[in-house]
Amino acid sequence: MDLTHERPGLPGLRFPYGHGLIRRMTMNMKNWLRKHPEVRTIRVAAADLNGQPRGKRIPTRFADKVVEDGTRFPMSVLNLDIWGEDIEDSPLVFESGDRDGVLKPTERGFTPMPWLSSATALLPIWMFREDGRPYEADPRQALRAVLDRYKARGLTPVVAVELEFFLIDDSGRNLQIPISPRSGKRRKAAETLSIRALDSFDSFFTDLYDACEEMDIPADTAISEAGLGQFEINLMHCDDALRAADDAWLFKMLVKGLARSHGFAASFMAKPYEDYAGSGLHTHFSVLDQDGNNIFDDGGPKGTDTLRHAVAGCLNAMADSTLVFAPHWNSYDRMVPGAHAPTGISWAYENRTAAIRIPSGNHKARRIEHRLAGGDVNPYLMLAAILGAALTGIEDGIEPPDPITGNAYALDLPQVPNTWGAAIDAFEQSEIIKRIYSEELIRNFILTKRQELHYMAELTPTERVEIYLDTV
Structure with a gap:
């Protein structure tokens, strides 16, 4: 077409x-x-x-x-x-x-x-x-190519993302949470879902939401997270995945730029603090048919055969596409067992220790949550990887293993690559990846990551943090 x-x-x-x-x-x-x-x-x-x-x-x-x-x-x-x-x-x-x-x-x-x-x-x-002709090694064009495959089947993905980030005082030798403009104090503690933590930086978040309105970025709920000075903002679901990726890309620029105007830094790097959880970028998606029906909805809590096929596609591609979800040296500091980042390849119903979660709630909104990506990803490549993998599962009609129950970290599961080098190798050797991205993009991405791996190995941990703090 x-x-x-x-x-x-x-x-x-x-x-x-x-x-x-x-x-x-x-x-x-x-x-x-x-x-x-x-x-x-x-x-x-x-x-x-x-x-x-x-x-x-x-x-x-x-x-x-x-x-x-x-x-x-x-x-x-x-x-x-x-x-x-x-x-x-x-x-x-x-x-x-x-x-x-x-x-x-x-x-x-x-x-x-x-x-x-x-x-x-x-x-x-x-x-x-x-x-x-579109330059298929452009990340946005790569996502467009995946969406064209959905469109050819009369399908439309509906996507929402949750972005975690840190507010950081990087003015001294060591990174730390900024002093609250409201209280004048620096509270060195994780404050999961703390209203006080949100109120401490109320002027920043007020300006952030005003700016999102100006930029037409659909920012929804904000919460404080488990990391030091860590927060999460959800972007509303959208039936245009290109726009959803645009929103995430622009949002990251906005948060980092606005934080500097408030006198501190904001970063989406995966793991700035060794002793605290890192930042993820979770993606929720469903798929509509030509009549606007959610093809994952069977009227009950389990979902349709198509949902299971999509889950199977995501699981099959997970190890090979880890490089997209964890694209930097620091990404692998986040991906350790028991640190709120999945390491085992599994799926489950209403279980946040699994890499793929099927949330509960109204069956009309039955969807898949993909939980592997860090906050440091390229949103265009990430959505192309997730939606492309799901579509391969739908096209092939494959079945996933049984959903897990309990703590995924305690189970004997196949694992995603736990080093940057292993992830680069898996991406390069993958047949599944060739069904998602163009040959040129695959080549360019591998060359880029191998060069970065070589030069990052020459730096100290502090120097790596300095690079990633402002870039990703």
């Missing part, structure tokens, strides 16, 4: 939108700028393989050109390591002449950047090849 269209006036340049939608998107973006004359500069940015925003700053008076024609930068920019360095043996650099890709605005359009002191707008973009 060809979901792309040539754009009028640019023969051969194709995009995954119809002509009418392209015109409406262009007009809406121009109108947005005209309604916000206070915006003097814009940023255009795409997510690289590590989820880092890469792009340009442009004066607003030149924004119409970007809206209409897009922009260009080297394809290798979406394949930089965590330091922002070229991948040394990448064919995207010298071997190919470091050729350009074409970056076009996504359907998101302009969004404010409330964490900056001057009025600025961000225009999310994604990459295409010179001939107009």
Whole structure:
């Protein structure tokens, strides 16, 4: 099914939108700028393989050109390591002449950047090849390709994510929880579901929710978590998985930027403190058919055969896709038994020690919760891995093992890779991964992670934390 269209006036340049939608998107973006004359500069940015925003700053008076024609930068920019360095043996650099890709605005359009002191707008973009084909090694395009497979079957995933993060005072030698602007005190304790902990940083959370409203990010419940200065905010479910990934990507940028304007840091790194639990990024998803029916709902607590097939697909791909869910050196500090991060490959009903949980509640909302990912993931690659794995299970009609009961950490279960190197090897050798991602993305991701592994091994633990604190 060809979901792309040539754009009028640019023969051969194709995009995954119809002509009418392209015109409406262009007009809406121009109108947005005209309604916000206070915006003097814009940023255009795409997510690289590590989820880092890469792009340009442009004066607003030149924004119409970007809206209409897009922009260009080297394809290798979406394949930089965590330091922002070229991948040394990448064919995207010298071997190919470091050729350009074409970056076009996504359907998101302009969004404010409330964490900056001057009025600025961000225009999310994604990459295409010179001939107009999507660049499948762009993480957002990788998720789009998975969603195209769902669409071809008349199916639509509905996705919600829960993002955990730490507020951190990184001004001294050791990381610690910031002093509360409200009390003037520094409380060095985990405060699970503590209203006092939320109130201690009420001004930050008030600004955060206001900013989410400005950016149209559907932030819902906030809670304090088990880590030191750790919090979680849920984003509401969405029947557009690309938008759900956009929301998560933008939310991470917002939280980190806004925290700095409040005088402290925020980080989604997996494990900043050795003695406290790390941060996860849990994903809930169901799937609708063409009539809007939840294909996981059987009217009762167990769910349909299709739900079990999707669970089986997720379990089968879990070891091979661990590199996506735990993409950094620090990620594996989180993934230890008994630390609120799954290590065994299992599923269960209403059991948070399992890697895959089927929540209880109204049968109409029957869904799967995937609990392996850390807060340090690229949301686009993560959702592509989860939804792609679930679809392989549905397509193949495979059955999962029996659901577990009790403490998963105490059971003899197959384990996910427990080192970064083992996860890279599993990803590289996997046949399942080849059904989810393009050959080029797989190659680029492996090259990136092997380079990072090599250079991270030369650093001290403190130096690694400094790298990850502000990047992931």
